Amino acid sequence: xxxxWEPAMIRNPAHRGEWKPRKIENPNYKGKWxxxxxxxxxxxxxxxxYRYYNIGAIGFDLWQVRAGTIFDNILITNDEKLAxxxxxxxxxxxxxxxxxxxxxxxxxxxxxxxxEERRIKEELKKAQEExxxxxxxxxxxxxxxxxxxxxxxxxxxxxGETTADSSNKDEL
Numbered sequence: 505x506x507x508x509w510e511p512a513m514i515r516n517p518a519h520r521g522e523w524k525p526r527k528i529e530n531p532n533y534k535g536k537w538x539x540x541x542x543x544x545x546x547x548x549x550x551x552x553x554y555r556y557y558n559i560g561a562i563g564f565d566l567w568q569v570r571a572g573t574i575f576d577n578i579l580i581t582n583d584e585k586l587a588x589x590x591x592x593x594x595x596x597x598x599x600x601x602x603x604x605x606x607x608x609x610x611x612x613x614x615x616x617x618x619x620e621e622r623r624i625k626e627e628l629k630k631a632q633e634e635x636x637x638x639x640x641x642x643x644x645x646x647x648x649x650x651x652x653x654x655x656x657x658x659x660x661x662x663x664g665e666t667t668a669d670s671s672n673k674d675e676l
Contacts, residue, residue, distance in 0.1 A: 572606075 577594040
């Protein structure tokens with residue numbers, strides 16, 4: 505069982521070789537499909553299609569894990585010093601205020617979540633206490649019923665006839 509696989513020792517007489525799907529003849533088959541090429545009289549080849557001299561807009565296609573990401577003050581340049589200077593003037597001036605605002609919002613959300621969890625725990629605790637009270641009342645009612653209840657006894661005679669005998673539980 506363990507180790508290298510070995511083929512079966514007894515040949516299968518019904519074995520006809522490797523399975524291959526059946527092929528059905530198609531008299532209408534014309535070969536592999538090739539899409540037709542239609543001439544476009546307005547087409548002009550452009551070897552510099554990638555060059556842009558005037559960019560009027562930029563689009564961002566972003567996937568975010570968390571909501572709340574803000575984009576503003578976008579600068580496109582190849583001058584690193586200019587980018588750092590403008591970044592310090594724009595983003596650097598608002599960074600601390602935005603950070604404080606974000607922390608405040610996060611704290612409020614955390615407090616709401618903690619309050620909701622506390623409220624749910626209290627509701628569960630209250631529901632459990634009510635359930636325990638109901639069970640205790642049911643147990644007390646059951647005990648009261650058991651104290652003075654009668655016991656029904658069926659007697660079966662040798663003939664197979666059954667007779668019911670009601671008696672007080674204390675007499676048994």
